[in-house]
Amino acid sequence: xxxxxxxxxxxxxxxxxxxxxxxxxxxxxxxxxxxxxxxxxxxxxxxxxxxxxxxxxxxxxxxxxxxxxxxxxxxxxxxxxxxxxxxxxxxxxxxxxxxxxxxxxxxxxxxxxxxxxxxxxxxxxxxxxxxxxxxxxxxxxxxxxxxxxxxxxxxxxxxxxxxxxxxxxxxxxxxxxxxxxxxxxxxxxxxxxxxxxxxx
Amino acid sequence: xxxxxxxxxxxxxxxxxxxxxxxxxxxxxxxxxxxxxxxxxxxxxxxxxxxxxxxxxxxxxxxxxxxxxxxxxxxxxxxxxxxxxxxxxxxxxxxxxxxxxxxxxxxxxxxxxxxxxxxxxxxxxxxxxxxxxxxxxxxxxxxxxxxxxxxxxxxxxxxxxxxxxxxxxxxxxxxxxxxxxxxxxxxxxxxxxxxxxxxx
DNA sequence: AAATTCACATACGCTGCGTATGTTACATAC
DNA sequence: GTATGTAACATACGCAGCGTATGTGAATTT
Numbered sequence: 419x420x421x422x423x424x425x426x427x428x429x430x431x432x433x434x435x436x437x438x439x440x441x442x443x444x445x446x447x448x449x450x451x452x453x454x455x456x457x458x459x460x461x462x463x464x465x466x467x468x469x470x471x472x473x474x475x476x477x478x479x480x481x482x483x484x485x486x487x488x489x490x491x492x493x494x495x496x497x498x499x500x501x502x503x504x505x506x507x508x509x510x511x512x513x514x515x516x517x518x519x520x521x522x523x524x525x526x527x528x529x530x531x532x533x534x535x536x537x538x539x540x541x542x543x544x545x546x547x548x549x550x551x552x553x554x555x556x557x558x559x560x561x562x563x564x565x566x567x568x569x570x571x572x573x574x575x576x577x578x579x580x581x582x583x584x585x586x587x588x589x590x591x592x593x594x595x596x597x598x599x600x601x602x603x604x605x606x607x608x609x610x611x612x613x614x615x616x617x618x
Numbered sequence: 619x620x621x622x623x624x625x626x627x628x629x630x631x632x633x634x635x636x637x638x639x640x641x642x643x644x645x646x647x648x649x650x651x652x653x654x655x656x657x658x659x660x661x662x663x664x665x666x667x668x669x670x671x672x673x674x675x676x677x678x679x680x681x682x683x684x685x686x687x688x689x690x691x692x693x694x695x696x697x698x699x700x701x702x703x704x705x706x707x708x709x710x711x712x713x714x715x716x717x718x719x720x721x722x723x724x725x726x727x728x729x730x731x732x733x734x735x736x737x738x739x740x741x742x743x744x745x746x747x748x749x750x751x752x753x754x755x756x757x758x759x760x761x762x763x764x765x766x767x768x769x770x771x772x773x774x775x776x777x778x779x780x781x782x783x784x785x786x787x788x789x790x791x792x793x794x795x796x797x798x799x800x801x802x803x804x805x806x807x808x809x810x811x812x813x814x815x816x817x818x
Numbered sequence: 819a820a821a822t823t824c825a826c827a828t829a830c831g832c833t834g835c836g837t838a839t840g841t842t843a844c845a846t847a848c
Numbered sequence: 849g850t851a852t853g854t855a856a857c858a859t860a861c862g863c864a865g866c867g868t869a870t871g872t873g874a875a876t877t878t
Contacts, residue, residue: 449738531739534734535734538649539731539792540792543792568811570807570808570811571804571807571808574786574789574801574804574805574807574808575808575811575812577785577789578782578785578786578805578808578809578812580785581781581782581784581785581788582778582779582781582782584785585778585780585781585782585784586778586781588781589774589777604771604773605774607771607774608770608771608774609778611768611770611775611816612775612778612812612813612816613815614815615814615816616812616815
């Protein structure tokens with residue numbers, strides 16, 4: 419580590435980071451299609467050439483944005499669930515963190531609405547397997563191993579629950595501020611009702 | 619009805635229909651983004667001008683394609699469920715028809731993969747409320763009224779189940795041809811497991 | 819201090835959408 | 849049956865935006 423960075427390297431990394439920030443804001447605010455690299459570059463007082471120097475394509479830049487957002491979500495889940503050793507507790511905490519995160523307009527818009535368009539379904543699915551879907555599947559396997567859930571085919575069930583959570587997250591994000599607590603309570607009740615049948 | 623059509627009107631409608639067919643094939647085969655109106659027009663031995671005469675935009679043409687596919691799905695559900703008067707039976711049949719329909723590569727690809735991307739989330743959601751989500755909510759209300767389900771907040775539950783079905787639909791649409799029957803079976807099992815907890 | 823590298827900027831070509839403007843077959847009016 | 853209108857297209861154009869090819873000057877190396 420600490421490879422003494424030359425002045426140029428520092429500048430380069432700074433503009434790359436600024437580029438990522440600007441792209442995140444643009445993509446979240448206007449979506450992938452209606453965001454031009456020209457505008458992103460302009461936000462940084464740079465040119466499109468700078469963008470293409472750091473990222474091979476518009477899609478690649480977008481993917482970098484998604485990866486960072488997902489990584490932060492994973493981080494939050496990790497730091498919140500580490501104290502709770504119990505598998506069921508951890509799952510519930512992870513659920514809460516996830517729903518909370520989906521309420522963030524940047525994360526919700528970029529990852530759940532724009533990402534499939536920008537990356538194509540295949541690539542998007544790969545990312546979801548890596549992050550969201552993968553987490554759900556792991557939790558399920560943990561719960562089954564701990565004997566808390568009935569044995570079941572994990573793959574499709576995790577996918578179903580995953581999409582179910584997406585629906586809840588979207589509904590939360592779209593609900594108005596004052597009634598959000600009520601909506602959250604309703605959805606938690608509904609989710610618990612649905613998941614009840616899985617408990618052994 | 620039977621407003622005697624002039625020769626010109628017949629031709630016009632014929633080309634419009636042909637346009638819709640060609641667009642359906644192209645969108646299903648190559649997706650929205652990678653389908654150019656030039657190609658669609660060429661399939662019909664017409665020009666892009668013809669497309670823009672009948673449809674105001676590429677998105678509008680795509681939406682027409684989606685509407686027709688959705689309408690056919692609704693029709694199939696309607697004709698299959700009419701004999702079965704029982705609410706629960708009807709719901710199960712509707713579920714089967716829906717999942718089966720999602721296995722159709724054209725319907726699956728266009729409606730569940732391309733539509734959200736092409737139309738944007740807002741417009742796509744409107745369509746789903748009109749077709750998918752609305753149907754689910756109606757079925758739920760019928761089931762609760764018939765005393766087959768526990769009382770529950772219909773709105774969030776219907777939304778969750780709808781998204782759950784979206785997940786199944788996407789998974790089916792994306793699965794490879796040979797393994798599709800297995801995937802279908804797995805998802806049916808998983809869905810039944812999840813819905814079990816709702817039965818009174 | 820000469821050479822080289824690298825982080826960008828500039829310039830260009832291309833695709834593809836939307837629009838503006840013909841053009842021709844057909845319908846209607848007289 | 850001829851003139852006039854109109855609807856269904858075709859043709860031509862402008863323009864945005866991506867990707868690429870080619871500078872350019874400052875930082876680093878030799």
